[in-house]
Amino acid sequence: MKITEVRLGMISVPLIVPFKTALRTVNSVEDVVIEIHTDTGHVGYGEAPPTGAITGDTTGAIIGAINDHIKKVLIGREIDDFENLIKDMNGSIVKNTSAKAAVDIALWDLYGQLYKIPVYKMLGGSRKSIETDITISVNSPDEMARDAVSAINRGYKCLKVKVGSNPELDVARLAAVREVAPDALIRIDANQAWSPKQAVRILNQMQEKGLDIEFVEQPVKAHDFEGLRYVTQNSYVPVMADESVFSPMDALKIMQMGAADLINIKLMKCGGITNALKIASAAEVYGVECMIGCMLEAKISVNAAVHFACAKQIITKVDLDGPVLCSEDPIIGGAVFNEKDITVSDEPGLGIKGIEKIRYI
Ligand SMILES: C[C@H](N)C(=O)N[C@@H](CCC(=O)O)C(=O)O
Numbered sequence: 001m002k003i004t005e006v007r008l009g010m011i012s013v014p015l016i017v018p019f020k021t022a023l024r025t026v027n028s029v030e031d032v033v034i035e036i037h038t039d040t041g042h043v044g045y046g047e048a049p050p051t052g053a054i055t056g057d058t059t060g061a062i063i064g065a066i067n068d069h070i071k072k073v074l075i076g077r078e079i080d081d082f083e084n085l086i087k088d089m090n091g092s093i094v095k096n097t098s099a100k101a102a103v104d105i106a107l108w109d110l111y112g113q114l115y116k117i118p119v120y121k122m123l124g125g126s127r128k129s130i131e132t133d134i135t136i137s138v139n140s141p142d143e144m145a146r147d148a149v150s151a152i153n154r155g156y157k158c159l160k161v162k163v164g165s166n167p168e169l170d171v172a173r174l175a176a177v178r179e180v181a182p183d184a185l186i187r188i189d190a191n192q193a194w195s196p197k198q199a200v201r202i203l204n205q206m207q208e209k210g211l212d213i214e215f216v217e218q219p220v221k222a223h224d225f226e227g228l229r230y231v232t233q234n235s236y237v238p239v240m241a242d243e244s245v246f247s248p249m250d251a252l253k254i255m256q257m258g259a260a261d262l263i264n265i266k267l268m269k270c271g272g273i274t275n276a277l278k279i280a281s282a283a284e285v286y287g288v289e290c291m292i293g294c295m296l297e298a299k300i301s302v303n304a305a306v307h308f309a310c311a312k313q314i315i316t317k318v319d320l321d322g323p324v325l326c327s328e329d330p331i332i333g334g335a336v337f338n339e340k341d342i343t344v345s346d347e348p349g350l351g352i353k354g355i356e357k358i359r360y361i
């Protein structure tokens with residue numbers, strides 16, 4: 001199975017409601033998709049969202065990285081030469097983790113198709129279904145309480161509550177959500193908005209009020225590993241590193257420093273399934289549980305994250321709500337998303353059959 005062509009396109013999917021975090025507000029998913037074609041007629045699919053506020057990757061940067069750097073190391077290559085292919089792809093340009101993730105996902109898809117086995121089974125997995133949380137965007141306490149009620153009515157048992165814009169409102173936000181969702185598992189995500197001391201004060205106030213937070217994601221700036229450790233050591237609430245962990249190297253450093261209790265692995269931060277496996281292995285060694293997360297992504301790349309999560313028991317928490325936040329699903333095949341319940345596909349590779357409404361570029 002030899003690579004003959006790399007085609008790029010765009011998909012545009014409106015969200016059900018605007019997605020708001022301390023870093024950005026988004027109304028629709030606008031992602032770059034990649035199709036890697038082969039001489040056997042098999043196609044591998046990948047996807048990358050332009051999450052400039054987090055990864056630094058814009059639409060133009062993703063397209064440019066693939067067209068100007070990555071494509072030339074792919075054309076004419078055998079999929080069976082998998083390790084070299086991935087190595088050369090990663091060596092063709094530095095950074096650009098979103099573009100690399102899209103390509104890595106499409107290559108894993110083809111590798112699974114070559115051997116006629118689903119990717120999660122190639123990775124040794126036997127878990128077939130996982131349960132995701134759902135994000136409650138940061139808004140006024142009343143609006144967040146309304147969104148929490150709607151999520152509970154749709155069957156979600158775990159809420160990921162965004163905080164951090166106007167931090168003085170954060171305790172009231174959590175109190176409003178907890179009041180309407182007394183039995184829900186509640187995790188919060190500050191998306192880097194707090195200073196270390198502010199984080200400890202707010203988190204401890206939340207615990208003292210009995211708001212019962214499972215963990216807090218990325219309370220302080222991504223680069224501030226010392227600040228993250230300060231929060232981890234001084235707060236009652238467990239701390240998860242998200243934007244601080246892009247690479248296996250970042251994950252190792254965070255774990256060696258004891259800077260966080262938990263790690264959020266996202267394919268778009270680390271460059272795909274290959275590096276996600278390295279982070280998971282390091283976390284297994286350190287006994288640090290991980291969450292599988294996503295950006296605002298549609299089903300192609302989130303489906304790849306599902307395969308990875310189904311294969312790794314160190315992934316004990318799931319935040320793969322990208323597809324259920326979308327008002328429609330233009331992706332044919334792949335995992336089935338039924339609100340919180342996600343079931344992996346047993347088709348070879350990643351099981352994607354095609355994309356509706358793709359705009360080729
Ligand atoms: C979508 C997911 N639940 C989530 O919150 N992901 C990110 C932010 C994604 C984005 O801004 O596109 C996170 O910070 O965990």
Ligand SMILES: [Mg+2]
Pocket residue numbers: 189191217218242243264
């Ligand atoms: Mg986060």
